[in-house]
Amino acid sequence: MALSALEIYKFLPKTNCKKCGQPTCLAFAMKLAAKQIELSQCPFLTEDAKQKLNELSEPPMRTVTFGTPEKEVKIGGDLVLFRHEKKFYNPTPLGIILDSSDEKLEEKINYIKELRIERVGEEFKIDFLAIKDSGELSQFITAVNIISHNGFPLILISDSRENISSAVRKLKGHRPIVYYRGEIDDIIDFLKESDLPFIISDTQSQSLWKKAEEIYNSGFKNVILHLESSSLNELLKFNTIQRRLAILKGKRFASFPTLILVEEEDIFRQLALCSLGICKYTDVLISSCLDKALWNALVTLRFNIYTDPQKPVTVEPKVYSIGTPSENSPVLVTTNFSLTYYTVAPEIENSKIPSYLLVVDTEGMSVLTAWAADKFNEKVISSWMERENLKGLVNHRRLIIPGYVAVLSGKLEEVTGWEIIVGPKEASGIPKFLKQIWRN
Amino acid sequence: MRDTMNDEILKLGVQNWPGKVYELEIGADSQQGGTRDKVIRVGGQNCMPFLHFEGEMPNAPRLAIEILDIKPQEYPQELVKAFGVALNNPVDWAKKCVQDYGFDFLCLRFIGAHPDWGDKSSQECARIVEKVLKSVKAPLIIVGCGDPEKDQDLLFEVSSAAQGENCLIGMALENNYKSVVASCISNGHSLIAETPIDINLCKQLNILISDMGFPVEKIVIHHATASLGYGLEYTYSIMERTRLAALQGDKLLSQPMISFVGWEVWKTKEAKASEEEMPEWGELSKRGVFWEVVTSIAYLQAGVDILVLNHPSSIIRLQDIIKDLMSREEIIS
Numbered sequence: 001m002a003l004s005a006l007e008i009y010k011f012l013p014k015t016n017c018k019k020c021g022q023p024t025c026l027a028f029a030m031k032l033a034a035k036q037i038e039l040s041q042c043p044f045l046t047e048d049a050k051q052k053l054n055e056l057s058e059p060p061m062r063t064v065t066f067g068t069p070e071k072e073v074k075i076g077g078d079l080v081l082f083r084h085e086k087k088f089y090n091p092t093p094l095g096i097i098l099d100s101s102d103e104k105l106e107e108k109i110n111y112i113k114e115l116r117i118e119r120v121g122e123e124f125k126i127d128f129l130a131i132k133d134s135g136e137l138s139q140f141i142t143a144v145n146i147i148s149h150n151g152f153p154l155i156l157i158s159d160s161r162e163n164i165s166s167a168v169r170k171l172k173g174h175r176p177i178v179y180y181r182g183e184i185d186d187i188i189d190f191l192k193e194s195d196l197p198f199i200i201s202d203t204q205s206q207s208l209w210k211k212a213e214e215i216y217n218s219g220f221k222n223v224i225l226h227l228e229s230s231s232l233n234e235l236l237k238f239n240t241i242q243r244r245l246a247i248l249k250g251k252r253f254a255s256f257p258t259l260i261l262v263e264e265e266d267i268f269r270q271l272a273l274c275s276l277g278i279c280k281y282t283d284v285l286i287s288s289c290l291d292k293a294l295w296n297a298l299v300t301l302r303f304n305i306y307t308d309p310q311k312p313v314t315v316e317p318k319v320y321s322i323g324t325p326s327e328n329s330p331v332l333v334t335t336n337f338s339l340t341y342y343t344v345a346p347e348i349e350n351s352k353i354p355s356y357l358l359v360v361d362t363e364g365m366s367v368l369t370a371w372a373a374d375k376f377n378e379k380v381i382s383s384w385m386e387r388e389n390l391k392g393l394v395n396h397r398r399l400i401i402p403g404y405v406a407v408l409s410g411k412l413e414e415v416t417g418w419e420i421i422v423g424p425k426e427a428s429g430i431p432k433f434l435k436q437i438w439r440n
Numbered sequence: 441m442r443d444t445m446n447d448e449i450l451k452l453g454v455q456n457w458p459g460k461v462y463e464l465e466i467g468a469d470s471q472q473g474g475t476r477d478k479v480i481r482v483g484g485q486n487c488m489p490f491l492h493f494e495g496e497m498p499n500a501p502r503l504a505i506e507i508l509d510i511k512p513q514e515y516p517q518e519l520v521k522a523f524g525v526a527l528n529n530p531v532d533w534a535k536k537c538v539q540d541y542g543f544d545f546l547c548l549r550f551i552g553a554h555p556d557w558g559d560k561s562s563q564e565c566a567r568i569v570e571k572v573l574k575s576v577k578a579p580l581i582i583v584g585c586g587d588p589e590k591d592q593d594l595l596f597e598v599s600s601a602a603q604g605e606n607c608l609i610g611m612a613l614e615n616n617y618k619s620v621v622a623s624c625i626s627n628g629h630s631l632i633a634e635t636p637i638d639i640n641l642c643k644q645l646n647i648l649i650s651d652m653g654f655p656v657e658k659i660v661i662h663h664a665t666a667s668l669g670y671g672l673e674y675t676y677s678i679m680e681r682t683r684l685a686a687l688q689g690d691k692l693l694s695q696p697m698i699s700f701v702g703w704e705v706w707k708t709k710e711a712k713a714s715e716e717e718m719p720e721w722g723e724l725s726k727r728g729v730f731w732e733v734v735t736s737i738a739y740l741q742a743g744v745d746i747l748v749l750n751h752p753s754s755i756i757r758l759q760d761i762i763k764d765l766m767s768r769e770e771i772i773s
Binding site for chain 2: 082083084115116117118119206209231232233236237240241242244245249251267268271272275276279280291292293294295296297298300301303304305307309313338339342343346347349350352366424426428429432433
């Protein structure tokens with residue numbers, strides 16, 4: 001959190017000794033608040049004051065990173081409780097858990113590699129894999145090798161300290177997350193030495209917070225909390241309190257990101273836990289499910305929830321092909337407000353008549369608003385028709401405009417020379433309308 | 441296993457809210473002069489969704505199944521499978537929902553009255569309402585055809601046909617609310633006020649409606665529903681903001697909220713495109729239901745009180761999910 005000069009001043013010796021090069025302690029505090037001087041310039045700070053100032057200047061939620069030499073994945077780092085307040089950072093990485101004794105391990109990895117979901121021109125894939133050690137070291141190492149060769153960032157899950165340290169040695173240059181399934185004290189030296197991010201867990205939220213506080217006080221920063229529960233209610237409660245403590249109360253032990261591990265047999269329990277986690281503060285998600293339909297839904301939900309609400313809500317102005325249109329297909333025109341686009345495009349799709357949709361730049365305004373603001377008029381439309389070379393795209397000269405701007409048809413016909421057809425006012429009328437007028 | 445440090449932690453994480461969502465009843469039973477076999481209650485909470493540790497959530501969010509007055513052409517295959525021939529008649533469709541699936545809350549939507557969809561007369565729609573009311577005893581939501589002009593007359597006729605049954609009638613829009621409000625006042629119904637994802641317009645419409653003498657606590661807010669993948673984030677955030685405003689004490693935004701998830705989801709490509717066309721999307725038989733369930737889970741977190749869905753499996757699955765979310769295991773005694 002950014003600190004004000006007065007907040008910093010409270011922790012200073014207030015002796016105005018000038019050893020830091022500043023005339024007074026308050027001047028030093030102002031420089032520090034503006035990040036123009038280092039805290040270490042003050043020789044008389046107590047250890048306690050140093051620690052407090054360091055803590056206070058940290059962001060409310062830590063960002064933990066892991067990954068391969070080629071691919072870094074970020075977890076956490078959020079600043080708000082609700083996405084409309086600013087935005088949610090670092091979209092929850094989605095991963096799949098595999099067992100090192102699984103005979104079909106390679107087959108599954110190849111399948112997961114092919115899980116690709118495209119949304120509005122962006123491609124999403126599974127972000128990482130978690131490998132659960134069956135206890136057999138050679139199997140575990142083989143699995144880790146296959147996964148890392150396939151380029152996936154890794155979470156190592158094992159109850160053997162030796163197996164974890166062997167796997168980490170094999171993964172030179174990688175930064176896996178360590179999930180040790182025994183008493184954390186048994187492996188704490190290794191974690192300190194390797195400086196890898198690690199997961200601590202408990203079945204009770206209260207005990208988990210207690211552990212988190214101890215771990216934080218021992219100086220660990222790259223920690224992820226896992227509440228081992230399959231209750232939606234428990235998960236929501238834990239995640240909400242954790243996020244509030246971090247953001248509203250500045251509690252440092254609550255600054256650690258949270259993880260869910262979903263191994264439910266029932267696919268709807270999978271959907272429920274994962275969807276809740278994506279909406280409500282889960283920072284990293286592991287599921288045992290391989291179902292394509294499930295991942296398509298979850299990736300889409302994450303895409304929606306993590307969209308930046310401050311960005312103008314527009315789609316790129318251009319000609320969109322819906323279905324596989326030809327030179328005889330209808331051409332419709334609308335504005336680049338993204339909700340307008342997302343309402344119109346599926347209805348054209350529903351008509352089953354392949355079409356071109358010309359989206360003109362109205363600075364993100366909807367049809368009526370843009371018309372009223374004179375941003376959706378005959379000049380704008382005709383210039384986009386030329387820019388996108390509609391004449392070259394289709395053989396006919398007929399353009400369908402939204403019913404709400406029927407008044408434009410006369411002028412638009414004059415300016416473009418095209419026949420203007422007035423479409424329905426509501427997008428829901430498009431399928432029937434298109435079927436009626438585009439019989440050929 | 442509780443100690444002082446942890447009690448303090450939990451107390452720090454609790455937020456207290458001055459406001460409360462209005463509680464609304466839908467359906468009139470014999471005691472209330474109607475013929476419904478139960479009364480459905482929604483709203484009444486004074487906390488963000490399912491945070492039982494800091495407030496009361498006396499009523500679980502409710503799920504209604506949507507029935508259309510006509511079977512649309514090219515109706516999604518999965519919905520045809522679920523209802524079969526019952527789709528050809530709204531009364532059979534309603535009966536199947538209640539008798540076969542055991543659902544207790546119905547939404548009747550009159551798309552067939554739309555000028556573009558057959559322009560069925562308002563009187564004919566009123567007769568369907570009468571028949572449905574006779575055949576099934578579940579409380580009803582009644583939604584017009586979506587054409588603001590036609591709906592004025594249509595909603596008058598259907599709300600007269602359901603007089604005294606305390607239905608939830610929609611949509612009252614900025615440009616037709618006067619006649620819708622008048623119909624609801626004279627026939628004793630609650631109404632759905634719809635505005636296009638804008639919190640100020642929403643509040644303004646609620647003011648206009650209450651200025652006509654309609655009780656604000658009998659309004660249900662509809663912010664326009666978006667499906668997962670098609671603008672869900674706008675609806676999600678506007679609902680979250682509305683609920684936060686209610687809890688902060690804004691009485692003109694303290695109404696329960698409704699989402700027509702099924703209606704939007706089954707228009708999407710995800711719910712309909714074949715596996716040959718979209719192999720990377722997985723099995724078609726799962727997609728539509730998954731889409732309804734995930735969209736609904738998101739809106740439940742944003743504060744929705746009534747979800748209207750189209751597939752029976754979605755309702756059955758969401759009932760379990762809501763049950764888990766409603767379990768009240770107190771963490772602060």
